[in-house]
Amino acid sequence: MSEEAESKSTETPGALWRRNLWVWAALMLLLALSTWAAYWPYGRIDTAVGFGIAGAKTALVALVFMQLKHASGLVRVVAACGLFWAAILFALTLADVLSRMANR
Amino acid sequence: MSRADVEACLREGHPDIEARMREPWSDLETDHATAFARQRDGAAFGIWVFLASEVLFFGALFLTYTAARLANQEAFAAAGRETNIVFGTLNTAILLTSSLTMAVASQAADKGLFRRLTLWCLAATAVFGLAFLVVKGFEYREDIEKHLVPGAHFALSQAPAQIFFGFYWLVTVVHAIHLSIGIALVTRLAVMGWRDVDFLKENPQVEVTALYWHLVDVVWIFLYPMLYLPGRSG
Numbered sequence: 276m277s278e279e280a281e282s283k284s285t286e287t288p289g290a291l292w293r294r295n296l297w298v299w300a301a302l303m304l305l306l307a308l309s310t311w312a313a314y315w316p317y318g319r320i321d322t323a324v325g326f327g328i329a330g331a332k333t334a335l336v337a338l339v340f341m342q343l344k345h346a347s348g349l350v351r352v353v354a355a356c357g358l359f360w361a362a363i364l365f366a367l368t369l370a371d372v373l374s375r376m377a378n379r
Numbered sequence: 380m381s382r383a384d385v386e387a388c389l390r391e392g393h394p395d396i397e398a399r400m401r402e403p404w405s406d407l408e409t410d411h412a413t414a415f416a417r418q419r420d421g422a423a424f425g426i427w428v429f430l431a432s433e434v435l436f437f438g439a440l441f442l443t444y445t446a447a448r449l450a451n452q453e454a455f456a457a458a459g460r461e462t463n464i465v466f467g468t469l470n471t472a473i474l475l476t477s478s479l480t481m482a483v484a485s486q487a488a489d490k491g492l493f494r495r496l497t498l499w500c501l502a503a504t505a506v507f508g509l510a511f512l513v514v515k516g517f518e519y520r521e522d523i524e525k526h527l528v529p530g531a532h533f534a535l536s537q538a539p540a541q542i543f544f545g546f547y548w549l550v551t552v553v554h555a556i557h558l559s560i561g562i563a564l565v566t567r568l569a570v571m572g573w574r575d576v577d578f579l580k581e582n583p584q585v586e587v588t589a590l591y592w593h594l595v596d597v598v599w600i601f602l603y604p605m606l607y608l609p610g611r612s613g
């Protein structure tokens with residue numbers, strides 16, 4: 276808040292790039308890591324690593340690029356709602372699918 | 380940033396704010412700066428509601444994939460091995476980079492300080508989006524040549540591999556449509572900002588477009604391990 280008000284007057288294009296470039300670098304590193312991890316001979320662990328890295332990338336994009344980090348409470352609730360309903364969708368459906376597979 | 384802060388920030392030195400408002404909102408009896416700050420809040424809130432609905436739309440597709448993959452793990456691994464990981468990885472890198480330029484454009488416009496930087500970043504974002512579609516086009520051509528379209532002449536012997544490629548075609552085309560809409564919206568901002576010096580400054584349309592663009596990127600972030608990484612170690 277006050278920090279942002281200060282940076283508003285002294286903000287330079289360089290500072291703007293630096294604030295975002297490290298996120299881009301981290302995203303590229305994560306992409307390289309997930310590509311490499313897919314070739315590890317560990318089967319299911321590779322899949323888990325792939326989707327775990329996708330989650331980490333999404334967190335970076337959402338918090339920094341989409342500015343959820345600085346968003347109002349209302350916006351954060353809406354963003355969480357999407358995930359919450361999707362979680363219900365996944366939990367109920369997969370409970371059915373997985374229990375059928377286990378009892379086959 | 381709380382609304383009071385936003386309102387205080389906006390009230391400080393923008394007497395020309397009326398010109399940027401969608402409606403005068405005179406009924407509410409607020410000053411223009413407050414009304415404008417509320418409209419910006421409303422724009423961000425509205426696009427996030429839309430994005431949450433998009434999460435559910437793509438979530439349902441992803442769930443279908445998950446259920447089919449759990450039931451047909453070997454066929455999905457064999458099918459995943461057939462997609463071109465070079466095109467897939469290149470396109471992921473292109474989209475992640477486009478999100479960087481989009482974020483910089485949005486933040487620069489939000490500060491209202493760097494019009495040229497905003498314009499260049501918007502243009503770069505649109506170009507990266509087009510580059511993604513070009514790469515995807517080459518990939519589609521290769522997929523068709525390899526008979527990876529479900530149907531009578533499908534290349535793989537396992538029948539459930541067709542489910543994988545049914546999903547592949549459906550979801551990549553839906554994603555490409557989303558991206559094309561994004562390119563059109565970003566190009567529109569760039570053209571209007573280039574014509575009108577004051578258009579981009581603090582305009583909520585930039586933030587709304589940027590948020591949509593990032594969501595399309597996030598969808599691809601999940602499609603990457605779903606479509607390109609299965610079966611690579613086998």
